[in-house]
């Protein structure tokens with residue numbers, strides 16, 4: 224019995240590869256890609272006060288390894304846009320009269336605005352900057368300025384955690400779950416759908432009829448789009464009434480964009496089903512796709528905490544972008560203009576998969 | 590005047606991974622004919638049928654089916670052909686009626702409801718219309734498959750071992766129906782392993798190892814085999830068979846029920862070989878060779894030539 228199992232296992236190359244491959248991927252992803260203490264977070268600095276103090280502050284932020292200063296916006300509006308788009312995680316705002324007030328001992332405010340949709344992405348960085356405030360300016364406060372040295376601190380740090388001010392993890396997780404569930408079910412169901420026809424022999428019958436391949440694929444997709452929407456509605460209802468997630472943005476906008484994401488996942492499933500020889504393989508391929516989607520998309524762990532190579536892979540996956548879209552719309556109240564940059568990667572991915580699927584789909588049994 | 594050719598193939602071939610599975614097999618079938626297609630398992634019958642209806646593309650050769658090119662006009666051929674696959678290939682989790690309705694929709698049958706109703710009735714399946722296809726017995730599955738093939742009123746039926754696993758009564762009914770359909774002008778190409786079914790065909794072809802070994806009416810095939818056959822009945826046949834096989838000019842000794850068929854192609858030498866062993870303990874009789882005798886002899890010859 225055991226030796227028969229081993230023989231069969233060896234014959235089914237794909238299954239065998241998956242059995243080795245999936246644990247390897249898990250090992251690599253969990254071992255190397257995941258880091259719950261994200262550093263080098265993109266930060267915008269808006270300094271309305273050009274002084275030695277503000278320059279020292281910027282320098283200290285850079286040195287902390289938590290903040291990468293990537294943008295220097297010119298006004299408050301730009302800051303809000305960058306946060307909404309998610310192009311920066313933080314924005315540091317040094318007010319106009321920062322140095323004047325500082326010298327007068329008036330403890331000016333230093334404003335730190337954070338995109339706190341994912342509380343775990345910003346927590347460490349905020350504590351790092353907090354500990355900075357005590358000592359950062361000591362070097363500049365010498366001689367007669369010595370009296371301004373702490374304590375109390377020469378300035379006050381004010382943090383504005385935007386979008387999720389109470390750091391409620393569910394606010395981030397529950398809307399994201401929509402993407403995760405869609406990825407899981409849509410890919411799996413369609414991967415099975417065509418493979419099942421082939422395995423049961425009904426494909427031969429279908430192919431002997433004049434049915435057009437487009438009809439077969441469309442016929443496989445349309446019912447599942449409906450299923451996908453049912454899931455989306457359930458999650459939206461749960462978000463609102465069960466978890467009390469604040470729904471800031473436009474639900475109709477979200478619903479229309481969900482279609483793009485569902486299509487992308489169905490296309491992956493169809494592509495898999497043209498490759499898989501049996502249903503087991505189809506399930507394994509779906510899992511093979513699901514795993515990195517779950518781990519590298521920023522759903523389980525902060526996207527920016529991952530090494531660059533993992534982020535690159537993550538950027539290819541539709542879930543990564545869809546999470547930004549859902550969270551953007553629901554939590555940030557984003558409109559089309561802020562999320563456009565996450566739409567085209569999903570569309571591109573979907574197109575690629577459809578092309579592969581069509582290329583692989585055979586109208587004959589060859 | 591002859592009826593027009595429905596299948597007209599000069600010779601098509603198919604290779605799978607370097608192995609030639611169908612080797613330049615020709616076929617001509619006329620309208621209204623029931624054409625038997627015989628050969629051992631793995632000889633390439635299914636592959637040949639699949640090439641006829643566009644499911645596989647021939648690697649070599651070409652031909653016409655219903656006047657259409659099998660390479661380039663597969664889509665048009667599919668509309669007029671009813672193909673019954675060797676393996677049951679309907680949806681086991683749909684009822685009889687749902688399966689028929691689905692197929693009717695795919696073919697774009699006009700007045701679909703009527704067509705479904707008619708084929709349920711014709712096959713005597715009206716009472717079982719709501720039964721799941723998966724729970725049907727072999728005979729009923731075969732009836733469902735046949736009526737699904739017929740629902741779009743095709744010109745040509747390609748039936749791949751339609752009676753495998755079907756009881757004798759259902760087989761007889763099936764053949765009666767095929768003959769009725771043929772009488773109304775439908776053409777049928779049927780693969781089978783049963784000799785009695787082969788004898789019910791107007792003409793037949795016999796293939797092995799992907800090559801055509803014989804074709805024509807039953808009489809022509811038997812005559813072309815050039816075999817003379819003796820039938821022996823009596824005690825201790827297995828021992829006798831052993832003994833007979835060693836004799837010169839005896840090419841095959843095959844057990845048929847309580848008799849042996851002893852055949853060879855050289856009638857005179859066979860007779861002189863057998864004379865000394867024709868003891869009164871056994872009843873000897875020279876008979877017309879049957880299809881099966883001929884096929885076995887063809888197979889043996891083919892094995893020597895091709896393998």
Ligand SMILES: Nc1ncnc2c1ncn2[C@@H]1O[C@H](COP(=O)(O)OP(=O)(O)O)[C@@H](O)[C@H]1O
Pocket residue numbers: 588605606610628629630631632633634635636637
């Ligand atoms: N898709 C395929 N790929 C590879 N080999 C095949 C394929 N289909 C059939 N064959 C091989 O071709 C040979 C002929 O098969 P088939 O046409 O099914 O024979 P038959 O129907 O006469 O039993 C068999 O040896 C079979 O293994």
Ligand SMILES: [Mg+2]
Pocket residue numbers: 631634635636675749
């Ligand atoms: Mg076959």
